[in-house]
Amino acid sequence: xxxxxxxxxxxxxxxxxxxxxxxxxxxxxxxxxxxxxxxxxxxxxxxxxxxxxxxxxxxxxxxxxxxxxxxxxxxxxxxxxxxxxxxxxxxxxxxxxxxxxxxxxxxxxxxxxxxxxxxxxxx
Numbered sequence: 001x002x003x004x005x006x007x008x009x010x011x012x013x014x015x016x017x018x019x020x021x022x023x024x025x026x027x028x029x030x031x032x033x034x035x036x037x038x039x040x041x042x043x044x045x046x047x048x049x050x051x052x053x054x055x056x057x058x059x060x061x062x063x064x065x066x067x068x069x070x071x072x073x074x075x076x077x078x079x080x081x082x083x084x085x086x087x088x089x090x091x092x093x094x095x096x097x098x099x100x101x102x103x104x105x106x107x108x109x110x111x112x113x114x115x116x117x118x119x120x121x122x123x
Contacts, residue, residue, distance in 0.1 A: 038064035041087050041108070043097035047121040049083040050101070051114055058114075060107035065095030072107055075100075085123035086111060094118065 041064060056077040063069040065087055075081065081098040087108075088094050096118030099106035111118035 037066045037090065038069035041065060041097075041123065043085050043087070043123045045082070045084045045099075046123070047083045047085055047119040049116070049119060050080055051083050051098075051116050051118070052079055052081050053077055053109070054113055054115055058109060060098070060105070060109055062107040065089055065093075065108040065110075066091075067110075069108070073105070075109065081109070081114070083114070083119035083121075085121045086119040087123050097123065 038061075053075045054077075056074075058075045059071045060073050060075055061069040062072045066089060075098075080101055082101050084097040084099065084106075086094050086096045094111040094117070095108045096111055096114055097106065098109050098114070098118075109118070
């Protein structure tokens with residue numbers, strides 16, 4: 001299980017520059033069907049932290065916070081992300097609901113792929 005660690009919001013915000021989100025993933029024969037855990041998880045905009053991905057090509061999933069849930073697109077390094085809140089899955093991993101500010105692009109991102117390990121506010 002991953003222990004949640006946090007960085008000060010000032011460091012997170014100062015280190016980021018807005019870019020964008022890559023095109024959505026095309027369905028293919030190797031696409032994993034959504035697992036039973038891929039359901040709507042309640043989330044609200046409770047956190048005011050602006051963060052971002054720790055690397056390029058970080059998957060964003062609208063269906064649910066699990067690796068088997070369908071990928072809606074990829075967030076590129078340098079993209080500002082508004083962290084809304086996080087959940088702990090049945091497997092003990094943590095995922096943050098994020099939104100690219102000023103857009104409707106939003107979804108779950110695994111906290112290990114987020115600066116500061118995602119939101120510090122539970123959904």
